[in-house]
Amino acid sequence: MQEYYFANYRLLTDDEISEHESMKRLADFVKPMPYTHTFTLHYGDVGELEEKRTWALSYPMVYETEYFTIHDTGDGWAFVNTLADELRLAEGARNVVLASRDYGELTVWVTERFFDIERNGHVLHTRPSIPLSSSIRAACEAGMVMRDGLPLHASLVEKDGFGVIFLGPSGMGKSTQAKLWEKYLGADFLIGDRPGLRKIDGKWCGFGMPWDGKDAIYRQTSVPVRALVWLEQAKENRIVPMNPVQAMGVMLKQAMMPVWDDMAMDGATALMGVLAEELPMYHLRCLPDEAAARLIYDTICKR
Secondary structure (H helix, E strand, C coil), X not given: CEEEEECCEEEEECHHXXXXXXXXXXXXXXXXXXXXXXXXXXXXXXXXXHHHHHHHHCCCEEEECCCEEEEECCCEEEEEECHHHHCHHHCCCCXXXXXXXXXXXXXXXXXXXXXHHHHHCCCCCCCCCHHHHHHHHHHHHHHHHHCCEEEECEEEEEECCEEEEEECCCCCCHHHHHHHHHHHHCCEEEECCCCEEEXXXXXXXXXXXXXXXXXXXXXXXXXXXXXXXXXXXXXXXXXXXXXXXXXXHHHHHHECCCCCCHHHHHHHHHHHHHHHHHCCEEEEEECCCHHHHHHHHHHHHCC
């Protein structure tokens, strides 16, 4: 099996799935790091796929995305690909991911036709690896939440040995702020869309993870986080601290939460409550300019 590491977790995968294009980003996450939990990803026999798919679809659907549906099988979860079903050119393409109840054990079944479509690129266009890796990502992120981790819709930079996490809805400028820090402050842009956040040895740490959005910026790294910044576009730059109740409201919006899983949600909500009390969060109304980046930096450094 192949070993990968992210956010102080270890992922073991069968060799066959590790070689697939959908998993190519994992190649940048092979450097060993201390880990608290292990996820295992197995490659299922394609001859069993239709049986597994039919079986999974017989259970209640508890969540639906553009790319897959999630079904509660009683002792686990099934992630069933839907994007290929909606595209006529993808007829015959199938994949199913089955996860244990705590998401620690994963098995993927996928047709060769699905592989062909991804390689040819004529169906899924600019993001060919999404249907396979997004369901695996969702299962791993749910597993993180079950194990004291918070995957975020955010960007992460490192400057002077500390990290800053930018939060906001899609299109609000998270990557833009990170790039401003990179350009004007000499910061390192660590990940552009889905960092992980965990409390390790009493410190909140931000992590690069192998799944990211349009910027394709991701690194196998970690950094102590000094502050989180909630972004809002405005005609002038202004920053104010947020209280724990306000911070909790932001985290409920920006954490990638397994809303279909009540047990995981209970644990995540408790963890976010601790975070809101311990880690400073600021509300930045800003322009996409150098002054905004320096305003954040000066505010944080005065702490």
